[in-house]
Amino acid sequence: MSHKKAELYRGFNIFTEETRPGVWSFVLSEVPATDAPEQPRPPARRRVPGEHPSSEAALAAARAHIDRIQQNRKNRSNQGAG
Numbered sequence: 001m002s003h004k005k006a007e008l009y010r011g012f013n014i015f016t017e018e019t020r021p022g023v024w025s026f027v028l029s030e031v032p033a034t035d036a037p038e039q040p041r042p043p044a045r046r047r048v049p050g051e052h053p054s055s056e057a058a059l060a061a062a063r064a065h066i067d068r069i070q071q072n073r074k075n076r077s078n079q080g081a082g
Helices: 055-081
Strands: 004-009 012-020 023-030 045-052
Touching: 004 055, 012 055, 023 055, 045 055
Parallel strands: none
Antiparallel strands: 004 012, 012 023, 023 045
């Protein structure tokens, strides 16, 4: 089975894969920012554990996971500024 790019969401490419008939998973790959430092780090693909009953459910789970990543980063940056 191969990963199929589903969408770009908040700086992450989301890839979905049907691992078994009726079972879907997703992989995230962060897109480097264009205004990044001179030596940006290469994008890392992360397989997120979990199985989902459809590609739509996998996409919804991927979006929620990305939202949590963004919120955690925001919280950490606010803690450092205070």
